[in-house]
Amino acid sequence: MLAEVFADRRGEKRLFRTRALVLAVLVVLSLALIGMRLFQLQVVRHEHFTTLSDDNRIKIQPMPPTRGLIYDRDGVLLADNLPSYALTIEPEKVDDLAATIAELSALLPISELDRERFRRLLPQRRRFEGVPIRLDLSQAERARFAVQSHRFPGVEIAAELSRSYPQGMHTAHVVGYVGRINEQELEQIDRSDYAGSTHIGKVGIEKYHEAWLHGHVGYQQAVVNARGRVLERREEKTPLPGRDLHLFLDLDLQRDAAAALGDRRGAVVAIEPETGGVLAMVSSPSYDPNPFVGGIGFKAYAALRDDIDRPLYNRAIRGQYPPGSTIKQFIALAGLASGVATAREGKYCGGYFQLPGHSHRYRCWRSGGHGTLAMEDAIVQSCDVYFYRLAHDMGIERMKTHLAEFGFGEPTGADIAGELGGLLPSPEWKRRARNQPWFPGETLIVGIGQGAFLATPLQLAAATAAVANRGTYMQPRLVSATRASLGAPLDPTEAKRRLLPDKDPAHWQTIVDAMTNVVEGRRGTARRIRNDDYRIAGKTGTSQVFTVGQNETYNEAEVAERMRDHALFVGFAPIDNPQIAVAVIVENGGHGGATAAPIARAVMDSWLLDQRVVPSTENAAETTSQ
Amino acid sequence: MAPHKLRIDRDSSGLDGGLLARLHLDLPLLLLLLLICGLGLVVLYSASGQSAEQVDRQLLRLGVAFLLMIAIAQVPPVVLSRWSLPLFLIGLSLLLAVLLMGEQSKGAQRWLDLGVVRFQPSEILKLALPMMLAWYLSMRPTPPRLLDIAVVGLLIAAPVLLIAKQPDLGTAVLVASAGVTTLFLSGLRWRLIIGLCVLGAAATPLVWSLMRDYQRRRVLTFLDPGSDPLGAGYHIIQSQIAIGSGGLHGKGWLGGTQSQLEFLPERSTDFIFAVLGEELGLSGVVLLMLLYLAVILRGLSIAAQAPDAYSRLLAGSVTIVFFVYLFVNMGMVTGLLPVVGVPLPLISYGGTSLVTLMLGFGILMSIQTRRKLLQSE
Incomplete structure (x- = not known):
């Protein structure tokens, strides 16, 4: 058998040929399998893979829009975009990072904080992306580096736009500031429109007008390689820059109002009655908004937050104070409009008022009493008993309805973020908020602007402007016009006016006359601000912080400074052609006539006579002591 | 019978009696190898990011490998x-x-x-x-x-x-x-x-x-590349994208975005087939496969014609090793087989496998060119 096999060499060769043929067939089949796979990839699913391939290399890069600028009424910049310069290191081009940083620090101050940030960012960025080693280079530092830059390949100065508030603390409470977008905000914004944007308006106008200021994102296609390096840019959709805002605000007036307020805590709001435009809005003390843009340090923030004077608190729109006697002309108007009172009808003041069947004495500020007073005198002398009686006759519901017409109890709707609405008390409110019934005595207290009644300086100024307009309430607004770009025409914003129901000019004249006599009358509570250049109509107020007991007398000297009454003043001028309506509140300022009225006068002087206020803290102290 | 055979051999070797015969080289096989290596250099130039340096170095390796092939062709199968x-x-x-x-x-x-x-x-x-x-x-x-x-x-x-x-x-x-x-x-x-x-x-x-763990992971990744798109699956996904996006006629030589922008890993070595697929498309790939098939068929035919069992078996198995090389590589790059480090024969950048393969072809040529001598014995 062995021999048989050996003998058949031809058979052996034939066997091999068969086997080789089998292998050849297997090879062809295998290659056909590969071929089918290739057909599947390259023909059947070609489009799918083309898409994936494009997704790989074409990245859509958002281009953030430039934020709109904010100007005052004369075109003075209040919010600007300034290039800020950072020194960056491109790790790919630097052999020895540590040595380079050491050499750089010989040239420019590099703090431990800078090094820490660099170490943190280094692993997060790509090798060819600049990592900042220093932020906010000064011009001198930039120059110093520029001269030596040849020694530092891979180290560059990078510029980007960052928000800046050239007027600093003077406009902080009005303009507000932008800051880095936080997670909460991220959920509220249109993320695609903010792709590439890092900042968003946090407070003030910057927040309220975010939509206008931000603009719309643009895109460009970038061809990138596997490591993310951009090789080519194409097909741009340019971003639409944010709109510039022009405010009613006058920076000079704003500065003067702040100077007049000095270092006292308080607020000044000045409104142009015809338009409702806010000419000045000061809350004191203020703060520098600029550190918030780049991210204020925890310590600095804590210092501001914990400051007993609360500089971050915008008293002009969030400060809710009992309006005190500054409400009396509005109560009087309510009495006239509702027909409960007439201008001539006298009411008796014996120093106090008692509700029928009650023993509690509601006292007048003048313990001796005013005798019988008509409406005008009651306003001029700010007689409390007259208004107790009037409020009692009118009843809380009617009073509330008429006061609401002047904008009390609700935010005015001015175009600034964070405004509060004050509180216009009513039986319905008391039931809801405190689950208590309304007592008749509370109606009397509302009548003199005390108790639960709260109003913001902005509300008081807007309501006063409505009196100046003799019955037309203009919703206060800050932005007068917007503009798409520098060369584009200005787009004025729309005024929102509301005609008050009381159309009898005699009613308005009564009130204006009374307010005029507050300043000009012999017994007026603000007679110290009378002047020969123009005529002012106004009303002083003093609102209680500290409640005086039934049988005590109020002794200013004994009460701690922060428990003293708030001083208020509202007024407008000139009487016949009102150009400005002002509300002033000085926290713990004592009497309105002594403290608040002169500030209002200074603001009016500035606006009407173009008379600057010299800032002086001594002046402030002097006024307080009077 | 014998003269008849001789005539056929003279026909098939073409330049019989010339330089090729004296060097014991098989013309069809030599031409096919030159074509494949030429195509390989063209693809390599693109895959290397147009690096003339890499092409030069590969050219040098090819020269050495061809010399070794010629050298081994001089050794008779008996030796x-x-x-x-x-x-x-x-x-x-x-x-x-x-x-x-x-x-x-x-x-x-x-x-x-x-x-x-x-x-x-x-x-x-x-x-x-x-x-x-x-x-x-x-x-x-x-x-x-x-x-x-x-x-x-x-x-x-x-x-x-x-x-x-x-x-x-x-x-x-x-x-x-x-x-x-x-x-x-x-x-x-x-x-x-x-x-x-x-x-x-x-x-x-x-x-x-x-x-080993990494080998198991490769097999698992091969079965489901999406499970690890940035890790082990990345190679398979990117090479399939490269080939698939090449389409029928490719994105053009030097025009492959996957390869030129470095999305494709190992693009000049194990995954160079994907570069070919992306830039020259299905047509380029099929051309290469036909050249490969021709080499294999020539090798099997040399084996089938060999006079003795040793030559037959050796020629056949050397040819099939060549086939397994390209099949495993193509299968891996197209996602049919798991990722194993096998280069595309005669095309991938590198010298080790090139030398082995060319020695193999030298053996094939030695067997083919001594066929008549043995037969005439």
Whole structure:
């Protein structure tokens, strides 16, 4: 058998040929399998893979829009975009990072904080992306580096736009500031429109007008390689820059109002009655908004937050104070409009008022009493008993309805973020908020602007402007016009006016006359601000912080400074052609006539006579002591 | 009969009696190899990011490899047959040496540093094992008996296991396929073949248990590349994107975005086939496959015409090793097979496999050009 096999060499060769043929067939089949796979990839699913391939290399890069600028009424910049310069290191081009940083620090101050940030960012960025080693280079530092830059390949100065508030603390409470977008905000914004944007308006106008200021994102296609390096840019959709805002605000007036307020805590709001435009809005003390843009340090923030004077608190729109006697002309108007009172009808003041069947004495500020007073005198002398009686006759519901017409109890709707609405008390409110019934005595207290009644300086100024307009309430607004770009025409914003129901000019004249006599009358509570250049109509107020007991007398000297009454003043001028309506509140300022009225006068002087206020803290102290 | 044969041979070799004949070169095979290598350089230039330096270096390697091919072509099969056993033993002992004192690189122990050259002994086995089996089987009766099969099994298993242990799955597959092919060509009975296949399938769990973690992960990733798109699956996904986006006619030479923008990893070495697929499309790929097929068919035809069993078996198995090379590589790059480090023969950047392959072709040429001499004996 062995021999048989050996003998058949031809058979052996034939066997091999068969086997080789089998292998050849297997090879062809295998290659056909590969071929089918290739057909599947390259023909059947070609489009799918083309898409994936494009997704790989074409990245859509958002281009953030430039934020709109904010100007005052004369075109003075209040919010600007300034290039800020950072020194960056491109790790790919630097052999020895540590040595380079050491050499750089010989040239420019590099703090431990800078090094820490660099170490943190280094692993997060790509090798060819600049990592900042220093932020906010000064011009001198930039120059110093520029001269030596040849020694530092891979180290560059990078510029980007960052928000800046050239007027600093003077406009902080009005303009507000932008800051880095936080997670909460991220959920509220249109993320695609903010792709590439890092900042968003946090407070003030910057927040309220975010939509206008931000603009719309643009895109460009970038061809990138596997490591993310951009090789080519194409097909741009340019971003639409944010709109510039022009405010009613006058920076000079704003500065003067702040100077007049000095270092006292308080607020000044000045409104142009015809338009409702806010000419000045000061809350004191203020703060520098600029550190918030780049991210204020925890310590600095804590210092501001914990400051007993609360500089971050915008008293002009969030400060809710009992309006005190500054409400009396509005109560009087309510009495006239509702027909409960007439201008001539006298009411008796014996120093106090008692509700029928009650023993509690509601006292007048003048313990001796005013005798019988008509409406005008009651306003001029700010007689409390007259208004107790009037409020009692009118009843809380009617009073509330008429006061609401002047904008009390609700935010005015001015175009600034964070405004509060004050509180216009009513039986319905008391039931809801405190689950208590309304007592008749509370109606009397509302009548003199005390108790639960709260109003913001902005509300008081807007309501006063409505009196100046003799019955037309203009919703206060800050932005007068917007503009798409520098060369584009200005787009004025729309005024929102509301005609008050009381159309009898005699009613308005009564009130204006009374307010005029507050300043000009012999017994007026603000007679110290009378002047020969123009005529002012106004009303002083003093609102209680500290409640005086039934049988005590109020002794200013004994009460701690922060428990003293708030001083208020509202007024407008000139009487016949009102150009400005002002509300002033000085926290713990004592009497309105002594403290608040002169500030209002200074603001009016500035606006009407173009008379600057010299800032002086001594002046402030002097006024307080009077 | 004999003169008739001679005439046919004269026809098929064309330049018979000329330089080619004197150098023992086979013209069809030589032309095919030159075409493939030429195409390879063109693709390499693009895949290397237009690096003339890499192309130059590859050109130098090709020159060396062709010289070695010509050199081995001068050695008659009879001499090769005599070298078979010593070469196999040397290769096996070198594999052992690698395991004991080889150099580590990328988690595998494959290299042996001989002072002058650093090389992978496993490469030797790609030729030494077919030679050894051809030598052994050519002395045994046909078809092989069970005892012979057992011996052959041991001869295959020894180097394959040593290589797999390094671990170098790609080379182990190639060496094993060389051995199995030789056995198959030796006339192993079909029922035994079927039996061995069943046995092999049954052994799969055993193989799985012997595999290293990274090897298992590769297999798993191959089965579901999306499970690890940025890790091990990245290669497979990106190469399929490259090939698929190439379409029928490709994105044009140097125009492949996947390859030029470096999304495709290992683009000038193991994954160079994807560059070809992306830039020259299905047409370019099919052209290369046809060239490869022609080489294989020529190799099988040389084997089929060889006069003695040793030459037949050796030629056949060398040819099939070449096929396994390209099949495993193409299968891997197109996502049909798991990722194992096997280069695309004659095209991928690198010299090791090139030298082995060209030596193989030298053997084929030696066998082909001495056919008539042996026959006339």
